[in-house]
Amino acid sequence: MIRIPYPDILSRIQQKTGMTAEQVEARINSKLEQLSGLVSKEGAANIVASELGIRLLDQTGKIKDIYTGMRGIENAAKVIEAYEVREFARADGTMSKVASMLIGDETGTIRVVCWGQIADTIRTLKPDTTIRIVGAYCRDNNGRKELHCNEQTKIQLNPPGVIVGEIQRKVSSQRKSMKELTEQDDNVEVLGTVVQVFDLKFYPVCPQCNKRVTEENGTFTCAEHNVVSPEHNTILNIVLDDGTDNMRCVFFKNQAMKLLNCGNEQLQTFRLNPATFEDVKTRLLGEQYKLIGRVKKNDYFQRLEIVVQLVFPASAKEELARLETQSSNSTSGPVYTPPTPTTLPRTNVSEPTIEPIEERIQ
Ligand SMILES: [Zn+2]
Incomplete structure (x- = not known):
């Protein structure tokens, strides 16, 4: 099953209807009540979206539109980093290999994990190479999306006519x-x-x-x-x-x-x-x-x-x-005021650069 996080559904309904977040949430909550708790909040949000005729999934091939559970994914991106290939023994004793890399497009970044023969492709990849992945699937790893490739997946290098713009690396929080x-x-x-x-x-x-x-x-x-x-x-x-x-x-x-x-x-x-x-x-x-x-x-x-x-x-x-x-730009309503730091940042801590989170396989 494809899992779209609740905030994504919410913002998509807002975007497509012009409703405010409060209006959308009110509608979702009344749906929840109507179904007397038989569905989750995500489930109710999905129902509201379909009642409004909003398609939640766009097969744009862009990283932001990839969700856990999707199969047959096509995506064009640039290699940010490729990690080494590792061999491992399967449960039946045969050897296999796995390699991972980080790729990005104009909408975000995602970790790609390649299993079996296709792991060798990663060995040849240099940062900034444009690639097209055809036939990958998306899995969840501790709350993060990962693109997985197996023997059926194709990875094309520098596919003709494919241009990937500047990689969106910033996390907007x-x-x-x-x-x-x-x-x-x-x-x-x-x-x-x-x-x-x-x-x-x-x-x-x-x-x-x-x-x-x-x-x-x-x-x-x-x-x-x-x-x-x-x-x-x-x-x-x-x-x-x-x-x-x-x-x-x-x-x-x-x-x-x-x-x-x-x-x-x-x-x-x-x-x-x-x-x-x-x-x-x-x-x-x-x-x-x-x-x-x-x-x-x-x-x-x-x-x-x-x-x-x-x-x-x-x-x-x-x-x-x-x-x-x-x-x-003082707005009406209460504005949350964060505590002002009383101390300057410690000088021995270097400002970290935005980078992918925990590496599962590197
Ligand atoms: Zn293991």
């Missing part, structure tokens, strides 16, 4: 206060102060598919790749407070390294010698950060959490500029 956040918020930006830092958690993963492995008597087994020698993934949890509320923020490995301003080697030192992390915890308290991520409901604890995708030290300059823009 919306600043919100924590008390406004809902489960539907994807690509949301918050600014706040670190008020609590938890111990780092590590768990063994398969080096090929990055999935959790099980351990028995020192032997690690991946459901897909049998016995493997595991790598250790990291999770860091902190609590961020923005004055309106506080919320637990979850950092996976790459984002944890951004927050801690360290590399994987340092992370592994913390794993082997957890006491060395205590100083770092103290140092982080009171620091201010801008985080971009998606909101996820932790069903076990019945609370919302932010899964962090990008980390930036708070910038006093940027926040002041934001306040000025807000007051100059």
